[in-house]
Amino acid sequence: MEHPAVNRTFIGKLVREFYRRVRADDRLGPIFKGVIGDDWDPHLEKMTDFWCAVILKNGAYSGRPVPAHLKLKQVREEDFEIWLGIFGQTAADLCEPLVADVFIERAERIARSLKLAMFFCPSAAGAAAKEET
Secondary structure, eight states: OOOTTOSHHHHHHHHHHHHHHHHHSTTHHHHHHHHHTTOOHHHHHHHHHHHHHHHHOOOOOOOOHHHHHHTOTTOOTTHHHHHHHHHHHHHHHHSOHHHHHHHHHHHHHHHHHHHIIIIIOHHHHHHHHHHHO
């Protein structure tokens, strides 16, 4: 996406506001607290890199989201709808409509992919477990 207002600084602001809202959510907040604890800076930087790679296509992120998410046994399928709702509202609040649409569409694709890997594709879980060892 090429837009004069969309750069790493803007994406970092979006990421930070989104996760501020996630931490305040009754369902998602405790899940993230249990995994991340109180040291959010490394996660926020990693997620900023991730979203820069997704939106700016700059190669900033080199992690592997599926194996990381497969470890989260407390996550339920319906949690993705909460995540998408918070993300969509954050994007709508911070972005002009066409930019928000791009972020939301990418978030929906990411959520769909993670949900498939976590809940509907046992081979992905098995392959990720092998990669972890």
